[in-house]
Amino acid sequence: MYTEKVLDHFSHPRNMGEVQGANGVGMVGNAKCGDIMQMFIKVNDDGIIEDVGFKTFGCGAAIATSSMATEMIKGKSVDEALALSNAAVVEALEGLPPQKIHCSVLAEEAVRAAVEDYQKNKTGAGA
Ligand code: FES
Numbered sequence: 001m002y003t004e005k006v007l008d009h010f011s012h013p014r015n016m017g018e019v020q021g022a023n024g025v026g027m028v029g030n031a032k033c034g035d036i037m038q039m040f041i042k043v044n045d046d047g048i049i050e051d052v053g054f055k056t057f058g059c060g061a062a063i064a065t066s067s068m069a070t071e072m073i074k075g076k077s078v079d080e081a082l083a084l085s086n087a088a089v090v091e092a093l094e095g096l097p098p099q100k101i102h103c104s105v106l107a108e109e110a111v112r113a114a115v116e117d118y119q120k121n122k123t124g125a126g127a
Contacts, residue, residue, distance in 0.1 A: 002060075003094040005068075010060045015070035019053040023121055026113025030106055035062050039070075039110035043118050047077050054110070061096055061103035065089050069107040078115050084108060 002010075022040035029036040035058025042051040052074050054066040069089050073081040086104035090096050096104060 001097055005093045006064045009064035009067040013063055013067040015053045017053050019051045024114040024118025026110050026117050028109040028113050037066050037106045037110040039114040041114045049073050049076055061100040062106055065104040065107040068092050069111055081111055081115050084111050
């Protein structure tokens, strides 16, 4: 049912936990399953995501997709992170069962929420 990549990221999640000095934090949830995902990013002055972490209170697929999403945006620009789609995360995990696609949507939304929070903080600080 699950690919080896999914099982690997579920058993050994990358970048799990809060990030010290994070300047963008996003939290999203899925009302249907009740799962919650929190994403932390630390963006440097050049707009590059230096560090990223996540906390997921949810299913195995949600943990695997958030882990993979953190790997995919680490070292990238905030614009690249905003462009990350759930389909790209699923592809990187070599597939998810259809009933688990919504878990990857949560990962996409969590990344976007963290970047939007960062952009809001930045505007606030610069004003
Ligand atoms: Fe809802 Fe996976 S079952 S995020």
